[in-house]
Amino acid sequence: MFAIVEIAGKQFKVKQGDVLEVPRLKENKEGDKVKTDSVLLRSDGKKTDIGMPKVTGAQVELLIKEHGKAAKVRIFKKKSKKRYERTQGHRQPYSLVEVVGVPLPDMGTSEHCYGALMKALFARAMTGKGSRIDASMFESTTSWLTVPITMSRSFGKYITRRGNTHEFFAPVSVYPTSDGYVYIAVGNDKQFKALSELSEFAAVAKEEYAKNLGRIRDVENLNDAVSEATAKMTTGRLLELMRSIGVAASKINSIEDVAADPLVAPKLIKARDDKTGFELTLAPPPFETSFLKENRNTLSFPPRFGEHNEAILGKELGFSADQIAALKADGII
Secondary structure (H helix, E strand, O other): OEEEEEEOOEEEEEOOOOEEEEEOOOOOOOOOEEEEOOEEEEEOOOOEEEOOOOOOOOOEEEEEEEEEEOOOEEEEEEEOOOOEEEEEEEOOEEEEEEEEOOOHHHHHHHHHHHHHHHHHHHHHHHHOOOOOOOOOHHHHHHOOOHHHHHHHHHHOOOOOOOOOOOOOOOOEEEEEEOOEEEEEEOOOHHHHHHHHOOHHHHHHOOHHHOOHHHHHHOHHHHHHHHHHHHOOOOHHHHHHHHHHOOOEEEEOOOHHHHHHOOOOHHHOEEEEOOOOOOEEEEOOOOOOOHHHHHOOOEEOOOOOOOOOHHHHHHHHOOOOHHHHHHHHHOOOO
């Protein structure tokens, strides 16, 4: 997937992981994450959304890696017959940014904090004593490296990024079809034998692939051969074949596909702005609450700046109309 975004007045074609040199982002410091909704176009290779001028709901998150100045450019000016000569130098300031994806460390740490909070509340209820909770996004993230750290430190294995493949089983990956992508996971030799006996996958029916170890040793060529076979089929046909032989497989869904899923669509959270009629759609909760159930997964629309000042300051906190007016006059609210 790629997108065309506007950053500081210039347009860039970006995808996750790209590192770009953009005009200096003066308001932000190194290490900051910046979200921009100036997405003019996005495409996943099959569907393209073109903004008018922006793609509704699309965002790109950027990590500012460093600020710097480009190499000096010398400018020489001369006016004939006037003895005018000037040399100037200019170094264009820039920001080096990385296009990042979903902020999983942020979200994962919040999940870990939730668990720690529940434990602390239970401890207080049982003992009457409070607890201190220290949270680190770094520690939270490294706690997910269960298998990589064990295999590296205990068994001396060299671990690196594997994408969608599996270290111990093959073929396991995302494979192209004529109209999309499908994730296939062959978990044992019996399943692979069933796969290789299909006429569509005759190219992988090799003796050296009969055992999983042989498939792992030649996994790149094996995946290429599987990809060549799957690319000739539609997603529906490939899924039908995998189900018929008991091999785990699933279509790779777009965000639109996920949101339209019959298990997801009824649980999406809505918020409607009564002033404009705009309806905001939010991701479903991880579990259903009585509050959401009673309100049919509908929340109040986020208030505009100052919209609830009088209700909160006046009715709830007891400020008079003159006091609220004075706060407004002083620019406090």
